[in-house]
Amino acid sequence: MKIQNIHTHIKIGLVVFLLAFLNPIDLQAQRFSRGGGGASRGGAATHRSTPSRSSNISRSSATRQKSSINGGFNKSSSRNISNKKTSTASKLPSRTSNSGIKSKTTSRNNTSNIANKKTSNIKNKSGNKINIDNSKNNVNINVNNSRNIHQNNSRNTHVNHSPRHYNRPPYRYGGRGYYCHRPYYYHPYRPFYWGPAWHPWGYFITTLAATAIIVSVENQQYHYDNGVYYVAENNGYTVVQAPVGATVKTLPKEAEVVQVTETTNNYYYGGAYYEKDANGYTVVPATAGTIVPNLPEGGEEIKIGDQTYVQFGDTYYQPVQVDGKDMYEIVDVKEE
């Protein structure tokens, strides 16, 4: 009997606990007093704590006055401050009138046309998307496992950290620091074409040129021709990202030298980075801090806070300007 009572108490406690978490009030709470920076909100916040709320604050959408900008002012009933009397006279000047704000009746035409509105792709690092359930006023985050061509090209997009110290503070957003040596200088992303022999990732052809050679990396065969890597599939060949570790004897003449450190250079062609050694040119991961003049097709402009980067899988490129020319610097993204 005693055990049964304990179980009952545990169940009730669990239900109360869950209800507390499901309370929509607790899902919100960006507030004046969050304690840090956030000046643009006028709020005092860099770190946002979700304060526990007294349950008698009534602020559900269902009870809002529909025409008010905020649903009408709410006071916690348990506060009961206004009924308390102080022994000293109030210093607050007596109010001569009410707020004096009288609402006008306005007739407005609802011209919203969401059906035709194209929306942005919302991404986090795992490619999740957000769906809004307006009926409940909360946000469901669903994992979308369907991948488009850009996401297919996210292989081998790991970035090595920059060996150079950053003198410039990072751009901070969402618990990450986006480090760059050069200042942000926006210019629109315009994919570059390296010439008629070059093809962007995802491009499909039915036959290969006779000059193509086979390159094997980790038991995967690639066909390499003029700086482009193909994988055989669907009775043809699809262009893929240069596989890290692949070594080729020659690079197209359009390949450029890019500086990685003061003593190290890479060769850059078609969005791939190569190190030169006695055997030829070996594909290596990108290194943060490297500046490249152009980016291939297959990237995606993405707004991160106030700034716009170009994203290829895990590689983020910050638009910069060098000697008056628009370029990109590989961003060092660090969890903070």
Add this chain to the structure above:
Amino acid sequence: MKKYITMCVLGILPYVTLAQNEDKKIDLDAILLFDQMGEAIGELNSVSFHLSTITEEPGTDKDIKKLYNECDVKMVGPDKMSVKQHSMDTHSAYYYNGKVITYYSFKENNYVTVEAPSNIIDMIDFMHDNFSMDFPAADFFYPTFTDDIIENFNSITYIGLELLGGVECNLAKIENENVSVKIWISAEDHTLPKQFEITYKKKDNLKFQATFSDWQLNPELNDDIFEFEPPTSARLISVLIAKS
């Protein structure tokens, strides 16, 4: 001794200590002032105002750099809002029509549009939580403004009347371990905020100041101003969710 205790009690009385806020100093006059302001804002069906902000940041030579920003805000309850802001570095706007919200960068001529919750307050929370996007002085428009202050500040004090920009204002001060905030609320006509100033105690006492002006109460605002029509060359781009 008895006299001493009596004096102490009288001295403490103006600061009501609530049962749930045992360590807090709460001045009833300030609470009344905040309630009056909250009620005034809660009565609004539509509003527009201008906000001028000054943000202090540490400079490169241990000096203090001041960043200026000008915002125009328009709202129609419960689900329309537009914000246009302009500073040295930023020229951007938000358009919220009750269904989607668009952030447009004039400087970069690109924009993000996402589906949004169906009222202004939930939308502000949504944008803050998911994209770290903030709205100017949004805290004042939360319907639980006073309760939020009581919950999150240890000291709430009414200071008195002060003239600010030719307007007689009631000044209140709120404080917790992180910040000290002065709030000037108009004592004339309408009980609306006039200015606030945040001092960040743990950040070298750097300040943030925001001044309201050009309040228009219940103006007629056409729905078109909350609809974003992208310029022909503007680019719709993706947006990264802030949460790790």
